[in-house]
Amino acid sequence: MNPRYLSKRVVALKPSGIRKFFDIVATMDDVISLGIGEPDFITPDPILQAGIHSLQKGDTHYTSNAGRLDLRQSVAEHLYGLYGVRYDPECEIIITVGVSEALYLAMTALLEPGEEIIIPTPCFVSYQAEAILAGGTPIELPTFVKDGFQLRPQAVEDAITPRTKAILIAYPNNPTGAVASRQTLLDLAQIAEEHDLIVISDELYDQLVYGVQHVCFSSLPNMCERTILLGGFSKNYAMTGWRIGFAAAPAGLLKGLLRIHQYTIMSAPTTAQAAAVEALKNGKRHVEAMRVEYDRRRKLIVNGLNQLGMTTIEPHGAFYAFPSIIATGMDDETFAQKLLDEERVAVVPGSSFGAGGAGFVRCSYATAYEKIEEALQRMEKFMRRYG
């Protein structure tokens, strides 16, 4: 098809660096992939069975646009139980096709053409594209390893212009594994209030933290009223393929998201909603078992990478290590390509995640312990040649 028919918005989108790389990986044998951003675990069995059961009993129809009320009630109870935040399941929660859809809804509902959204980077690859698709302007704000990839409040202040509508934060962070401190979030809350900004808070990995506490942004004083909280099931419950998540926000805002969802999606997958009800009801111990295993792998990979001279700050959340490859003198794309070609280990170049990611690579430890051991051995050979 002739690209001249495509809208300028779409033509302007850069293809995802990750996809390009993994299309190559898929054609190669004997690769150990530390590149995939999803749990290697299969969805815990009771959750799986709930989905199967829902199909078997003929639950193959649409649900209400906002999602099953009992699921919205469970999400509300879950958020209240974990963080003490109150959302009305009738009008302040919507069930979405993953956080991916929720991001699209939030950006489209908020941004007028030319309005800016501040996006700290390195970050999940979709944020900038979603802002552009929504007609807005993403403003990248790099974070730095010397700050443990925490946001600097002053840098946020400096990035604000009369066109700034919102800021998007994502902790625990993909790709750095950083978890924001309460103080950083309180400083950000003050800035949001002073400049009347909406905060989109992507908390998809909230239950995957190690030795620290996750702070839910909307639980901070006065923040519920200006936060669109995004959460989901993909990572915590190993449910990426089910495509299910949620957004929670004050009714006036949520109404906007719901309107777009209603016309574009109709309702999130019914089977996945049944599974998600079970996940919230009985999933806790399964999440904990997976979290404990991730933690064991986290220690292995972080120690291993540091010993190889790939300096890695301790990631306190999600399932990613983000080592520096500066010792090799290569840029991150060359490093990833050579490591793949010569040792058959796949990692993701840090620059795919935006400004601040250059000079790093993302290594996922949502990969079996033994595979991580083997990957480290292969990387040791590589670093002996180039480190």
Ligand SMILES: Cc1ncc(COP(=O)(O)O)c(C=O)c1O
């Ligand atoms: C930070 C972050 N947000 C959102 C997503 C999308 O998740 P979902 O599967 O819920 O659409 C991902 C997936 O990797 C992610 O890492």
